[in-house]
Amino acid sequence: MIHPHITEKIFIATETLMAEQGIQKLSMQKIAHSADISAGTIYLYFKNKDDLLKQLAQRIFDTFQNVLGNNYDSKLSSFEQYCTMWNNLWLFLNDNPSAVVNHKQYHSIPHLAQLSQDAENNQNAIWTNFCKTSIKNGEIVDLPIRVLWNLSIGSMMSLALDNLLCKTNLSDEQKKLVMKCSFQAIAKN
Numbered sequence: 001m002i003h004p005h006i007t008e009k010i011f012i013a014t015e016t017l018m019a020e021q022g023i024q025k026l027s028m029q030k031i032a033h034s035a036d037i038s039a040g041t042i043y044l045y046f047k048n049k050d051d052l053l054k055q056l057a058q059r060i061f062d063t064f065q066n067v068l069g070n071n072y073d074s075k076l077s078s079f080e081q082y083c084t085m086w087n088n089l090w091l092f093l094n095d096n097p098s099a100v101v102n103h104k105q106y107h108s109i110p111h112l113a114q115l116s117q118d119a120e121n122n123q124n125a126i127w128t129n130f131c132k133t134s135i136k137n138g139e140i141v142d143l144p145i146r147v148l149w150n151l152s153i154g155s156m157m158s159l160a161l162d163n164l165l166c167k168t169n170l171s172d173e174q175k176k177l178v179m180k181c182s183f184q185a186i187a188k189n
Helices: 004-021 028-035 039-045 048-070 077-095 097-103 110-120 127-135 145-151 153-166 173-183
Strands: none
Touching: 004 028, 004 039, 004 048, 028 039, 028 048, 039 127, 048 077, 048 110, 048 127, 077 097, 077 127, 077 153, 077 173, 097 153, 127 145, 145 153, 153 173
């Protein structure tokens, strides 16, 4: 019988170990130990480490899609939509420091890179839909979706890491200014 709380324990243990040791040093034995389960139990849920990482990648991708889409309203102006996504992600990252620390590690999961590429062709992906609609409406520049992410919301990941490590808390006014400046990086003038 599959128990969702056990898979969650395994995912949490995997992300914790990624943050501490990096993805290259992950082993099923270490993950099992960290999750406080037997190594054999992992194999009831995942065929092997690659399968675990593939499912973790899907979980990470889905989580970020859900976070970006929280209270998202495509009827708002592009800037207001952007601010909603930015705020959603900022709050999520501040509540989930392991996601901030693992950001670079996530890029090492081959399956996550593929999911991100696939999202560029998926109209249900929040960021993709926002970019394509805003480009079509002449509100943001016509650059590849990943470039638009890196110029804008992606830069916030660095701010979240700085906030976590250096305790550089931004005031509400500073966050509004950062949102405005980062949106201007992609806005069509």
